[in-house]
Amino acid sequence: MTGLIDRDELLAALDRAAASRVTVISAPAGSGKSCLLRAWAARSSESNRLAVVQVNRDEQDAQAFWLAVLGAVRRASGASGRVEAPVATPDVNARAVADRVLAELTDAGGDLTVVVDDVHELKAPEALVQLAGLLNGLPPGVHAILATRRDLRLDLHRLRLAGELTELRAADLRFSQRETRRLLAAAGVRLSDAGRAVLQQRTEGWAAGLRLAVLSLAGHPDPERFVAEFSGTDRTVAEYLLGEMLERQPDDVRQLLLRTSLLDRVNGELADLLTGRSGSERILLGLEDANAFVVSLDPERTWFRYHHLFADLLRLELRRTCPEEVPGLHRRAAEWLLRHGDVVDAIRHTQAAGDWFAAARRLADYSFSLTLDGQAQTIEALLRAFPPGADADSSELAIAHATTEVAQGRLDQSAAHLAVAEAHIETTRPERRRRLQVAIASLKLSLARRRGSLAGVLEQAEFLASPMSGQSDEEIVLDGDLRAVALMNLGIVEAWALASPDAERHLLEGAALARENGRPYLEVACLAQAAFASKIRPLGATRRRCREAIALAERHGWDADPIIAPALIILAATMAWRGDFEGADRCLRRTERALRTDTGPGIRLLLHVGAGMLHAGRGRLLEALVEFDAAEALRSRLEGSHALANQVTGWRLATQARLARTGEARAALASLDPDRASAGEIRNAYAVISLADGDPAAALDAVRDVVEGRAPVIGYFTLVEAHLVAGLAHRDLGDARAATQAVEAALSLAEPDGVVLPFAMTGARELLEMLPRHETAHAALLGDILDVLRGSSAPAEDDVLAVAEELSPTELRVLRFLPTNLSRPEIAGELSVSVNTVNTHIRNIYAKLQARDRSSAVQRARALRLLGAGRTPGVKVTRSW
Numbered sequence: 001m002t003g004l005i006d007r008d009e010l011l012a013a014l015d016r017a018a019a020s021r022v023t024v025i026s027a028p029a030g031s032g033k034s035c036l037l038r039a040w041a042a043r044s045s046e047s048n049r050l051a052v053v054q055v056n057r058d059e060q061d062a063q064a065f066w067l068a069v070l071g072a073v074r075r076a077s078g079a080s081g082r083v084e085a086p087v088a089t090p091d092v093n094a095r096a097v098a099d100r101v102l103a104e105l106t107d108a109g110g111d112l113t114v115v116v117d118d119v120h121e122l123k124a125p126e127a128l129v130q131l132a133g134l135l136n137g138l139p140p141g142v143h144a145i146l147a148t149r150r151d152l153r154l155d156l157h158r159l160r161l162a163g164e165l166t167e168l169r170a171a172d173l174r175f176s177q178r179e180t181r182r183l184l185a186a187a188g189v190r191l192s193d194a195g196r197a198v199l200q201q202r203t204e205g206w207a208a209g210l211r212l213a214v215l216s217l218a219g220h221p222d223p224e225r226f227v228a229e230f231s232g233t234d235r236t237v238a239e240y241l242l243g244e245m246l247e248r249q250p251d252d253v254r255q256l257l258l259r260t261s262l263l264d265r266v267n268g269e270l271a272d273l274l275t276g277r278s279g280s281e282r283i284l285l286g287l288e289d290a291n292a293f294v295v296s297l298d299p300e301r302t303w304f305r306y307h308h309l310f311a312d313l314l315r316l317e318l319r320r321t322c323p324e325e326v327p328g329l330h331r332r333a334a335e336w337l338l339r340h341g342d343v344v345d346a347i348r349h350t351q352a353a354g355d356w357f358a359a360a361r362r363l364a365d366y367s368f369s370l371t372l373d374g375q376a377q378t379i380e381a382l383l384r385a386f387p388p389g390a391d392a393d394s395s396e397l398a399i400a401h402a403t404t405e406v407a408q409g410r411l412d413q414s415a416a417h418l419a420v421a422e423a424h425i426e427t428t429r430p431e432r433r434r435r436l437q438v439a440i441a442s443l444k445l446s447l448a449r450r451r452g453s454l455a456g457v458l459e460q461a462e463f464l465a466s467p468m469s470g471q472s473d474e475e476i477v478l479d480g481d482l483r484a485v486a487l488m489n490l491g492i493v494e495a496w497a498l499a500s501p502d503a504e505r506h507l508l509e510g511a512a513l514a515r516e517n518g519r520p521y522l523e524v525a526c527l528a529q530a531a532f533a534s535k536i537r538p539l540g541a542t543r544r545r546c547r548e549a550i551a552l553a554e555r556h557g558w559d560a561d562p563i564i565a566p567a568l569i570i571l572a573a574t575m576a577w578r579g580d581f582e583g584a585d586r587c588l589r590r591t592e593r594a595l596r597t598d599t600g601p602g603i604r605l606l607l608h609v610g611a612g613m614l615h616a617g618r619g620r621l622l623e624a625l626v627e628f629d630a631a632e633a634l635r636s637r638l639e640g641s642h643a644l645a646n647q648v649t650g651w652r653l654a655t656q657a658r659l660a661r662t663g664e665a666r667a668a669l670a671s672l673d674p675d676r677a678s679a680g681e682i683r684n685a686y687a688v689i690s691l692a693d694g695d696p697a698a699a700l701d702a703v704r705d706v707v708e709g710r711a712p713v714i715g716y717f718t719l720v721e722a723h724l725v726a727g728l729a730h731r732d733l734g735d736a737r738a739a740t741q742a743v744e745a746a747l748s749l750a751e752p753d754g755v756v757l758p759f760a761m762t763g764a765r766e767l768l769e770m771l772p773r774h775e776t777a778h779a780a781l782l783g784d785i786l787d788v789l790r791g792s793s794a795p796a797e798d799d800v801l802a803v804a805e806e807l808s809p810t811e812l813r814v815l816r817f818l819p820t821n822l823s824r825p826e827i828a829g830e831l832s833v834s835v836n837t838v839n840t841h842i843r844n845i846y847a848k849l850q851a852r853d854r855s856s857a858v859q860r861a862r863a864l865r866l867l868g869a870g871r872t873p874g875v876k877v878t879r880s881w
Contacts, residue, residue, distance in 0.1 A: 110141020
C-alpha cells in the first residue's frame, strides 16, 4: 500500500489564499480536495488555529451542522474549556447557533481558519443561507476554506468583486504530469514515459482515478497492459478498478469492505458482527495507514468511514454480488446500534432493511425522547423516508407525526395525527397497547397545555400517574421523563388559568426532576415558565428568576431558542413596568427571533401582549391596538380561561377608546358575559370609554368597585390603573382634591416595585404635574415617572442592579434620606445610629455613586431610580403578570 504525495503548488496556492477572506475548492468527487486540506492543515497547524468540520452525508439538520461548526470553532479558539458545550435542542433555531458561531469567531481575535469539507452534503436550505451570511460577515483575521463537489449558491459575488474570494476548481486540482510521476514513484510502480502519458491522458489528472489505478498497479504483473486497458466512463472506470482492487485483497479484507459498506461509520466491534469474524479493527487500521479510502473519525482511531465514492461503489458491488444478504446486514447493524444508544441510525437501517413496521415501532417508541434531545428535525427526516401512505393505518407513525407537529405549535395537525393513532390502537397487541397509550397521553398532555385546557392536562396527567406493572428499565427512565413533563405542563396551564396556587411549585418540582434525569432542556422550560407562575413576587425577584432561566439556557447554547421565550417576555414586561422601554424592546425583539420555529398560540399571545404594553407605554396607540387585537384572536383559540384574558380585553377596549373608537369598544363590551364584565380590568376599560365619551361620572361609577376592592382583579397593576382613571374623572369633574388623592393612592401602590407603566398607559402626566412634590410622600417615584413621561429613558436595568448590589442595605437606607432636608445628626436619629456611622455610610455612597457631594449623589441616585421605597429588601406585593 502507498502513501500520498505533497502537492506543493496547491499547498502554496492555499497559503496565498489566506490573504483573502474565503477560499472555495469546487471540484468533482475524488479530485483530492480532502487530502489537500489535510496536508495543508498538517503544515499550518503550528502557525494558525484551525477549526475543521466534516459535513455529514446528506446532512438535512441545520442545527446539527451549526453545532458541529460551533464545537470546532470553540476547540480551535480555546473556548471549549471555559463555557459548557452546547447540546441539541428541540424546536430548533439554527440561526441562533449560526449567530453564536459568528460571535465566537469575533471573540477569537483573528489568526483562525475555519475549514468545512464536503459542503455539498449540506442539504438544509436554511443552513446554506446562514452559511452565506457567515462567509460575507467574517470578522477580521478569520479565513474560511470550503470544499465541495459542486458550486453552491452562497451569494459570494460581493467578495469576488472585492478580491476577497479565492477559487480553486477541477482544472486546478488535476494532477500534472510531474505529480503523476511522483505518485507512481512513491508507490513503487514503474511505467514507461508512454505508459505514464497514457495514464495521465485517460484519467485527465483525476486524483481518485489515479489513486485507484496506482493501488491496482502496485504488484501488478503487467503494468503496461493494465494502463493500456484502463479506459471508460467514470462509472466504468470505478467499477473496473473496484473489481481489480478487491480481487487483489485477501478474502477477509474483501468481505469486511463489502459488508460494512452500508454503514456511514464503522468500528471494529460492529465490523466483527457484520463479517462474522474477529480482527476487523486491525484491518481497518491497516487500510487507513495505507490510505486505502479509509479515514479515522476520532483521535483514538476507533471509528472509521470510507471515502464517499469508494463506499458508493462498495455498496453497488455488495448489491450485485450478495443481494440476499443486504436486508440481514441492515437488521444486524440496526440491533447493534440500538443497543449502543444510536437510535436514529438504528431506525435508518431498519428502514433500509424494508422492515417498515419495526421502523415505525422504533420511531414511535423513541420520538418522545428524541424530541427532548432536540432532534425534532431528524424525526421529520425519518418520517419522510417511509413509503407514501405508510401512516394511513399506522398508530406508530401517527404518534411520530403528532410529536413533531406539537413541538412546532401546529396543534390542529397534531390532533389529527393523534386521532389516527387512537383509531388504530385497539388493533395492536395487548402487550404493546399500554406503551402506545402512554405515548398518546403524553402528546395529549402537551397538546392540552398548548391549548390552555386545564381539564385536559389534569386528565392526561392522572392517566400517566397510574402505575405500570412489570416496567422495564427503559420504561422506568421514560416514566421519570414523563413525570417531569407532566409537572411542567400542569404548572404552565395552572398559571395560565389562575387555577391553583401550586403552579409555581409544580414547575419548580418539574425543574428539579428534569435536572435529576439529566434533561437540561426540560429544566430550562420549567424555570422559564416559573417566572410567569409567580404571582406574589417583587419585580426584582421575578427579574432574577427570568435571568436564572436565561443564563442556564445560554450555558447550553440555547441563546435564542423557543425554550427561553417565556422568561424573555416576562423580563421584558418587568422592564416595561419600570419604564425601561428600550430594554423591554430589546428583550421582545430577541423573543421574536426565538419564536421563529414555534407557532403555538399560547406563547405568541404573551408576545403580543408584551408588545402591546410597550407600544401603549410609548404612546403608540395604533401599534398597541394591533398587538392587543392579535392577542385577543389568539386567546380565542385557547380552551378554558387564561390568566391574561381580562387584561388583554380590557387593554384592547381602553386603547380603542383612546383612539376615539368608542362605538367599537362599547359593542365589544356589550358582547361580554356578566362574569367577565364585572372583572376589574373590564371595569377600568368601561371607565376609559366613559371618559372618552365625556361622561366622567359614569367613569367613577365604573371603577368604584375596583378601587374599593369589591371587583375581582388579576393583580395590583389593575388597582393602580383604576386609581389613575378615577383621578382623571375627578379632574374632569373639577374636584382637584379628589384627583390628588387618587394619584397618591396609585403612587402608594406603585412605589414598592417602582412601577411606571400604568401612568404612561393612562395618560396621567397632567395629573402628576399637578401634584406638589414637597407635599407627596412619593417624591422620588413621582420624579422617576415624570422623567419617563417627558421622554427620558429609564436607566438600563443592568446598571441599576450593579450599583444596587454594591450598596449595602444600610447604605441604601441612608441614601433615601439624602433628598430630604434632614441634617446628618437628624438622619442618625431616624436610623438610631451614631453620626460617625452616618458619615461613614455617606462617604461610601459618594464613592460608589461617583458623586462629589450630597446634591450630585441625589441626582445620580435619582437617575438610577434607587430612591423608591420598593428597593428595601423583603417587601412583597400582589401583582399582575
